[in-house]
Amino acid sequence: MAKISDISKEKYKYLAKLEQMFLTCISCGDCREAVDITADPPKDGVCVAREHTSGFEPFFSRGKMQIIRSIWQGKLSLSKDLAEVFYQCPTCNACSETCAYDMDNATVYEALRAELVEAGCGLESHASMNQAMVDLFNPYGRDNKQKGNWIEQLDFIIKNAITEKAEILYFVGCTAALTPEIQSVALNTVKVLKKMNVDFAVLGEHEVCCGSVAMRTGDRRAFNSVSSKNREIFEKCGIKTIITSCAGCYRTLKIDYADILKELEIEILHTIEFIHRISLEKTIPLKNLELNVTYHDPCHTGRHTGLYEEPRDILRRIANLTEMKNIKENAKCCGAGGGVKKGFPELSLEIAKSRIKEAEETGTDYIVSICPFCYRNLSDAIKALNSKIKMIDLLELINQALK
C-alpha cells in the first residue's frame, strides 16, 4: 500500500517541492501577533489579514501551515471554501519575517494556490484576470497597445527596445502603463533617466506582463505563458539590465525569473536601486524639496527582496523623512498584493486604511512609496478616509529634486 506522503507527492506537485519547508513548522504561533517594542525596528503585530478578518487561525500562518499539513496527510480536501481563506492573504510575508525557523511562508501559500487553481478551486475573479494576461498580455483586460499611450505625453523621444539597441530596458509594468492616475510613475521615471543621461529603452505596446499576479494567485499556466514570452523578448532585444519602478515586477523578475535572467546574463534592479547607484557614482546633485514625508515599504521590495535603505537614503537627501511605527522588515502591508485587491476589494481597502492612519500619525504631508500597486491601494484608502495626506511615488520627488 502506498504511503500517504507518496500519494500526496503524486497528487500535489507544487506542494511536493516544498514538503520539507511546511513540515518544519512547529506551530509556535509567533506569526500571529508578535509585538516587540525592543526590536529594531519595533514590531507591532504581524498578520494584516488576521487583524482585519475574524481572526481564526486559518487567517494567519500557523493555521495555514496546519491546513496544508492536513491536506498533505489526506485529512482535508481542496475546496472553494478553503480558497476563500487562502486568497485573503496578501502574501506580504510578515509571518516569515517573524518566524524563528526562517520559513518562506509566501512561497508555500503560492504553491497551495497553484494546487487550488489546478483543482478548479481558484477565485473566478482571478481566473479572468489571468486569462486576460495570457490573451492580451496584461491582467487588466485592455488592448496592450494602450501600454504605449503614456509615452505620447513626453516631450522627448525614448528608444523602443524592439527596434533600437539599448543595454538597459525600463520595464514599466502593467499598472503604471495602463492606469491614467499612476502613469506619472512611468513619466517621472523616464524624465529622471533622461536627466541622468541614461541610455535606455522601453517596450511600450510590446511589453508583456511579468506574470506577477498569476504567480501570486497560483495560475502557473498563465505565468509560464507570459514568462516564456518575456524570455523571448529579452533575448531578442539583447539587453543587459532591466530596471523597473514596479515592486511587483521587480520581485517577480528577481526571484521568479531568476533562472531565466541568469541564463540570459541580465541584471534586474529596481529603478530606485539603479538611481541610487548612479547618484552615488556620479555624485548627482539633488536639491532638498523641504517636504515632510513618510515612507511605505512595499512588501515586494522590502521583505521579499530586502530593498530598505536605498529609498530612504534618497528620501533623506531630498525631503524630511519621518518614519511610521511599523517599518522595513516589520512594515505593514498595504493590502493590495497576492490578489487580495482583485478578490477581496473591501478587505484590501480596510488594510490600506490602517496603513494610511499609521502614516497620518507621523504628521507628515506625503506618503511616499515605490510601487504602483501600493500607490493605487493607498490612494484609494486616502480617498475613502478623506485623509489630508497625499500619495506620491518616490520617482516623482526625485524628478523634482533633480536640478
Next chain:
Amino acid sequence: MSKIESAYKEIEKFIGPDFISNKDFVKAAYSRNVDPAFPDRWADMIVRPESPKEVSEIVKIANKYKIPIVPRGGGADLVGGAATDEGILIDLTRMNRILEINEDNFYCIVETGVTWGALVSELYKKDLTTGILGPGSGYSATIGGGLSNSTAGFGSTKYGLVPDICLGVEVVLPNPKGAIIKTGAASNKYAEPICRYGVAPDFTGLFMGSVGTLGIITKAFLRLVPNSPYKIRKNYMLNSDDYTILFQLMNKLQREVRDGLHDLYITPKMILDLLSTFVKKEDKPPKRPRIKGPVLMFILEAFDERILDVYIEQVDEIMKDHARPFEWTEIDTSYDLTKDWKMNLKFPYNYFNKFIALIPGRISCTTCHKVPIASMAEKKQLSTEFDITHQSEFPPWSMAAFASSIHLLPNGHCVFAGGFNAENREDQRDASMKLWHKKVRAQVRYGGIHYWLGESISQSIVESGAYTPEFIQFFKDIKKAVDPNFLLSPKKFHMYNYEDNLSKYVVNNE
C-alpha cells in the same frame, strides 16, 4: 438536530456568525499545539468570544447540552493542553486588551488573551515590567496560558514563576450558571486589585497551574516592578562536567548575589557538544572548541551602575576557581559577543526555539520539571540511566538529554528543561506518546516537579501514583464544586467524572 448543532446555533445567536466555526479546515487549523506526539484533534466547533460575558454564555450552553469545553490561549502549549477532539474549543485571543497600567500602585489589569510580548512592550514604555517576562514563547503565548501553566521564563531566577506575580484573576466558572468571580483583593468589590492575600483564602492559587480544569481565566491582575536600566550578560564555562560543583556555585550565587541575578541559565556539556556539530561550515570557529563542562549564562541587573559592578565582581569571584569566561563564538562565530548583548524581547522569546526543534521537523516531547539544586547530579544520573535503559523505545533519530537547559529559580531549585524529540508523523505517535508518559512517570518518581501539565504530563503524574487518595478526593471535590458536569478540560489528570477511580490509571511495576 444533534446537541452539537443545537449548541452551535445558540452560541452563534449571541456571538455572531463571524466568530464561530465548524468548518473542517478551521478545525484542522486548531488541531495541534507544539508537540509531535498527540494526533491531530478536531474540536466540534471553535468560538472566539470577546468578553467574559460571552465566555459565560458559552459555558451555560455547554452545560445545557453537556458538551465539553477547552480554553485555548496562544496555542503555544507543548503538552497537549490547548486542543481537543470533542466539544467546544474557546479561542481566547480576541480578549487581548490591556485595561489598566497603574503606575502609582504598580499593578496592571489585562484580559488574558493579551500576549506577553504585547504587555511587556507596553510596560517598557513606562519603565515598568512584570519581572518574569512570560514563557519562551512570549511572542505568541498569552497571559492566561502563563497563569494556567505556572510558567517559568526569563526573569524567573529573580522574580519567580508567573503565578508569583499574580494578584488575582477574574474567572468564568464552568458551572451551569457560568458564574464570573474575582479573586485576591479584587474579590472585595470596593477595593483595587493591589494584593493577592488577605481578603479571603487564596482562591487565586486554585487557578494557577490548573491547566484550565477549574475555570476559564478571563482577566488577570498582575504585580509590576520598575524595569532596571542596567543589565548585563556574562558567560562562564565550568572547568569540569561536575554537577556537585555546579550545585555549590548555584548555592553560593543565591546566597551572595541574590537580587543581582535576573537569570542564571546553564547549558549542559552534552548540549554544547551537540550544538557544535550543527554549526554551519561558514560559521565554524578556526579552532575546535574545547568544551570541558556546562556553560553558565548570567543576566545580572541593577538600578545603579555601581551596584551592577559589585554584582559582576561577586560573580567573577565566585566563578574564578571553577570556571573561565566563555563566548558562544568559540562554538559558532555567528553568535554575538556578550559585550554587544542588549536585553531585548527577541532574546528570551527565541531562546528556546533551538531546543524545541534541534533538528527542524523534529519537535520536543517536553518534560520540563523542577528539582532541588542539591540533587542535580543525582537526577542527571537517574535521567540518563532512563534514557539508556529505554534506548530501543525512542523514535528513530530521536535525541534525549536529561536537560537541554537548566534554569535557576528563586530559592534552592531549578528547572531541568528538556525532553526528547520526535517527528510529527502518524506512524511515530503511539511510540512517542508511550515513551513520553513513561519518562515523565520516572521523573515524577525521582521527585521531579512538573509545571506545564497540559494533558500528557498531568495524566503521567496520575499514572505515577504520586497523588495520595486523599489528595485526589480533595481535587475531585473541588472540581465537582466548580464544574459539576465535569465539562471543562476533560482528560487532564485523567479526570472524566466524579465517580471514576483514578487509581486504575496508575502504572505499577516500572
